[in-house]
Amino acid sequence: MVNKDFHKVYVLPVLMYGSKAWSVTKTLARRLDAFDSWSLRKILRIPYTRHITNALVRQTTGCCPVSHLQERRLRRITVGLLRRRSDRPVIGGDLADAHVPRG
Secondary structure, X not given: OHHHHHHHXXXXXHHHOOHHXXXXXXXXXXXXXXXXXXXXXXXXXXXXXXXXXXXXXXXXXXXXXXXXXXXXXXXXXXXXXXHOOOOXXXXXXXXXXXXXXXX
8 A cells, every 4th residue: 555655664763763862651651642644644634623533544554653652662772672681782982990080
């Protein structure tokens, strides 16, 4: 479906840019989902006067809510950090061996 591809290629990357640094609250998740539903309705040209639920719009397009995508991304990052070997530093090097010049 062309409309789904348009949403996936143009809307989601712009919406999710920088999402790794967000602390997602319930309010932010609701706002993200609301904007995502609004954009899907605009792409599909569904007016609000037709009274179609967001669940039906998502079922028609096969797109899941943005808040679920955000949760999956954060879970993937967390699991990746937990699977990391303990002898490999996460950021930088070993701070105990770092030499800081005086001055």
